Amino acid sequence: MILIFLNQMPYSGIVTKILLLSLLLFTGCRKNSSPLPPPQLPDLEKAEQLMYSQPDTAFSLLNTLATYSNDSLTVASALNYMAIIQHDAGDLYGSLESLLAALKLLNPAKETNRYTLQAVYNLLGTNSLNLKDYPAAIHYYLESLKLIEEESFKQIVRNNLGVAYQKKGEYNKAIDIFANALQGLPDTTIDYARTLSNLARTKWLENPAYPASAELKKALRIRTIKGDEWGLNASFAHLADFYAASNPDSARYYARQMYASASAIKSPTDRLEALDKLISYSPAPEAKSYFQAYRVLGDSLQTARTTAKNQFALIRYEAAKAKSENLALQKENAEKQVKLVRQKAALFTIVLVFLLAFVAGLIWYRKKQQQLNWMHQQKLREAQLKTSQKVHDVVANGLYRIMTNIEHNPALEKPTLLDDIEYLYEKSRNISYDEVDQPIQSIDFHQKISKLIKSFANDRTRVYIAGSDAQLWQTLNLKVKTELEQILQELMINMKKHSQASQVIVKFERAGKELKILYTDDGVGIPANLKPGNGWRNTENRISGLNGWFSFENNPPRGLKIQIHLPVEYST
Structure with missing residues (x-):
């Protein structure tokens, strides 16, 4: 279709050859470029299974998922598991960073996101609690509770949440939470033992005289029966603190039990806490050995945490570096493809621009010709309209006035009639030559107006004029006077033709900054239909052209009132 169109234009052979050449270049420079294969994503469940046995391997697999997966829920789940590994290794700030990244990807309105979201909020609370940011911990625990449906979780x-309020010192709130949580729980369950131990400890912290030992020991017995090793560790800690002031031997006993329990569950943080209690509760010689063990364990724990933190950072760095290199290769590949496309399309684009410019120029030329033709026709119509207006106002209305004079003035002298006819001839001649009428002499304009209006009086119609004196017209310029003469002439001719009036009054007056012309007759008025x-439309245009306005008071079948208002400033 393009070639057929071009063949109908000048220079079509050259344009066609250029177009064909560009198409050949466009199709002949193609070069295959194979994309880089996406990385193999590990299985999320497999990585989860390795979290506690091989945390470094699990973290690396999870980080690969978080870096390359396109599924937001998978990425959020991987980041949550990474945060758990970081938390267990003591990298609390790194864990917070992973959790906050996961939080941005989860939508609470989506049912599939709720489970991961509640776990993220809970771990955020635990990290904040360990960092002693208790208000933040309370906030995150409350958000987690809004989403949880499983009663055990x-x-x-x-x-x-109760522990967070306890750490913050708001014991009453913590007691209310633990007491409400305890209701309805069987007194043989791990949940019951946990809640009972926390409730007793909080009551004791709130009131050191509170006898919490029975409830703390009851919780210990339940945990022993259930084999809850982490719960036993917490019970030993609570009992050691409770007996610290009243019974140092019992306090040391439970502190040693806590140390043994922490060693069994391989929790260096709890071992360190147990050693801190033994240092506080033991005599000086014994406390010295505990202090030595505390210092060694503390240094070892700090080294392990630093190593883990660095290891996690290194894994993330390597993954980010690999992704960056992958993206760089993809970008380079894409740039090569873009360069090839640009080279192939360059000549074709030039030809296309040339064709578009040629077509646009042709369209512009045609539109320009149409516009010029329209403007010419518009000027002709305006000139015809202007000539039609002049013919109506000057020739038709002038002839009507002469006819009226002849009809109602039998004694009209021949020289006067010839003068009127000659005046009308000069006016019509000026129209044919498009000449400007000579201006009216301003000194006798009031007389001219009076003569014009009086010329429509006869035996059946009496015409009265009021307010038209030389002083009234002195401030009006010649253009306004010329327009007013035509307006009044059209007004009186319409009266003569249509009104059947026996009495006509034309009154002129100045009202502030306005010149008012009041026309009144007792004729038949203006019929509704x-x-x-053209005459009246010309009159409306003249009044509007002088920035004036007019109004009717029509009372058929007897009488018509017309008011014409003209601004004096426009006229001076």
Whole structure:
């Protein structure tokens, strides 16, 4: 279709050859470029299984998922598991960073996101609690509780929330949470033991005289029966603190039990806490050995945490570096493809621009010709309209006035009639030559107006004029006077033709900054179905051209009032 169109234009052979050449270049420079293969994503469940046995391997697999997966829930789940590994290794700030990244990807309105979201909020609370940011911990635990449906997990988070209030020193709130959580729980369950131990400890912290030993030991017995090793560790800690002031031997006993329990569950943080208690509760010689063990364990724990933190950072760095290199290769590949496309399309683009410019120029030329033709026709119509207006106002109305004079003035002298006819001839001649009428002499304009209006009086119609004196017209310029003469002439001719009036009054007056012309007759008025002709439309245009306005008071079948208002400033 393009070639057929071009063949109909000048220079079509050259344009066609250029187009064909560009198409050949466009199709002949193609070069295959194979994309880089995406990385192999590991399985999320497999990585989860390795979290506690091989945390470094699990973290690396999870980080690969978080870096390359396109599924937001998978990425958020991987980041949550990474945060758990970081938390267990003591990298609390790194864990917070991973959790906050996961939080941005989860939508609470999506049912599939709720489970991961509640776990993220709970771990955020636990990290904040360990960092002693208790208000933040409370906030995150409350957000987690809004989403949890499983009762066992809800019990865990309620206890965490109560501990946060306890650490913050708001014991009454913590007691209320633990007491409400305890209701309805069988007194043989791990949840019951956890809640009971926390409740007793909080009551004792709030009131050191509170006898918490029975409830703390009851919780210990339940945990022993259930084999809850992490719970036993917490019970030993609570009992050691409770007996610290009243019974140092019992306090040391439970502190040693806590140390043994922490060693069994391989929790260096709890071992360190147990050694801190033994240092506080033991005599000086014994405390010295505990202090030595505390210092060695503390240094070892700090080294392990630093190593883990660095290891996690290194894994993330390597993954980010690999992704960056992958993206760089993809970018380079894409740039090569873009360069090839640009080279192939360059000549074709030039030809296309040439064709578009040629077509646009042709369209512009045609539109320009149409516009010039329209403007010419518009000028002709305006000139015809202007000539038509002049013919109506000057020739038709002038002839009508002469006819009226002849009809109602039998004694009209021949020289006067010839003068009027000659004046009308000069006016019509000026129209044919498009000449400007000579201006009216301003000194006798009031007389001219009076003569014009009086010329429409006869035996059946009496015409009265009021307010037209020389002083009234002195401030009006010649253009306004010329327009007013035509307006009044059209007004009186319409009266003569249509009104059947026996009495006509034309009154002129100055009202502030306005010149008012008041026309009144006792004729038949204006019928409702009468359509205005050219004469009246010309009159409306003249009044508007002088920035004036007019109004009717029509009372058929007897009488018509017309008011014409013209601004004096426009006229001076």
